[in-house]
Amino acid sequence: MGRFLIRRLIHMFAVLVAVLIIVSLLLRLIPGDPVDAMMAGNPGMSQENMDAVREQLGLTDPMYVQVMSYSLDLLRGDMGESLRFRSPVFPLIMEKLPATIELTVFAMIMAILIAIPLGMITALQRDRPADYLGSIVAVIGISIPSFLLGILLILVFAVEWRIFPAAGYGGSLTGSIRHLVTTGDPSPLGTSLRYLFLPGITLGVAAAAYNARMVRSAMIEVLGQDYIRAAEAKGLPRRTVVLRHTLRNALIPVITILGLQIGYLLSGAFVVENVFAWPGIGRFSVQALSWRDYPTIQGIVMITALIFLTINLLVDVLYAMLDPRIRIG
């Protein structure tokens, strides 16, 4: 296990370095530099001023010097200054990150909570009406773009029925849980959940539908195995056979894709945040792109890649613990 972990960590580091280099190089190919973007707001800026600012920001250095100095700063935890806010990038991103993590985790939990029962029922009811209905729902769930689902949910639950707010953020979820624990007052938690619900569902539905199909086919495969027949033959209750012998084994392939799925959910969060005006890094990055705020974009890409790689590493470790055969490979 130790060597497996070390090899994976080295690999992860190499990938991060490559991401860093490629992203820095690509971002400098963007037409128009940040000084042009600044000038758009200050028509009075003279050519000399612009050159001075470029010099000051290090934009006149050769590309490799810019990339090198950025990397060295990064090792010290310094991601540079946002060109827009004139303040360090790292705290800016960290300020927005919790909202994105809350949204993604909530969506993931939704995806699992919907997928397992749906997959189980459709597998056990194979080729009966419940199975057909579940499968139709799953295909639609996979086919509906998240932004579109978001709009439709807003139309129904916020515009027509006014049950949930149409957009916005109801305060930090972890903060409100802490508030509940320390003061016993549940109202902030209620508010943040009310705001979280529609974007969370929107983001989670596609993953839920996909997982439900996976659980279904994995369950069907496991149900056909000899050891299930043996378990039934020795008279174990149906419940035990389904939950302990079948579901547990059927979940292994699902766990392996959860890592990749976090990537999809993060991608999806970037879109969903813009639909629901959710103040996370997804919305922030679309704004940063329009401001041509290189250091911020670069910071967001690096942090997202780091999170994504860490999750994948954790999933691999989890998988290796569940299935010892993997460690050898």
Add this chain to the structure above:
Amino acid sequence: MSNAQIAQPAAGVTSPQHRTGVRRLLRELFRSTKGMTGAILVGLAILAAITAPVVAPHSPTKTSVRAKFAEPVFIDRSSDFLLGGDNLGRDTFSRILYGARASLAIGFLVTLVASVIGSFLGAVAGFRGGIVDTLIMRAVDLQLSMPFILLAMIVLAVLGPGFWSVAIALTLALWVNYARLVRGETLRIREMEYVVSARAIGLADQRILTRHILPNMLHSILVLATLDMAFVIIFEASLTFLGLGIQPPTPTWGFMLSEGRNYLSESPWMTVFPATAVILTVVGINLLGDWLRDTFDPSLRTR
């Protein structure tokens, strides 16, 4: 016993007689509810895209003050606009027909280019091995370490928004699927007896690859490409919705939805109809892809 084994073709090898012919495939299609539903939905979208100039009652881009927020025919019988007018008085129905063009064009283009490039690189990686393999697979790892949307946004920022930028971003995101699939299959097939014997009789590598290895994975590639096309259409619409994709005045479903969002309560038809178009098209493609997978590889049947 040994005779029986020889008579059995090895798993995964399709001799010409066993290859599913187009006619047999069509016969299977007519028998499957899922396949037919998918084919009809996709057929409708293709039909809309092709016949848009003939069928569309109005110009998709012509604005008119009179038709601003015009109600659809089923609300106002005298309305001239089947599915209503939008905020600039353009005909929703005509725009949906034309919108099919952008979605399908990018869907076909991206999956075609990504699958050709990806399959080629995957085959070379698997067949050659060594440093070529390492380089290609490291590129794959790198791409997979970035959530797609970040890649897309960087590409869109560098190239500026537009049809071709979206196409390039999505191609960059998808080629890895084919590279991984084809590399794995190539590694497996490369060691099979018929390939070993093809090499033994002195066939060139290139010929072995194009004549003996790639044709055996066409089915898997086709299934993947169909399902990817659904992904492409969803993401083009998403990026266009965010204002990063195809730019107006080109009529696109994504842009119609981003405009419709501002008039949800007053003119819901601006949202509901393009939404239906996107959903039905993507559902159709997914059903067709699922059906293809079930047909080509019954062991993966998921329904």
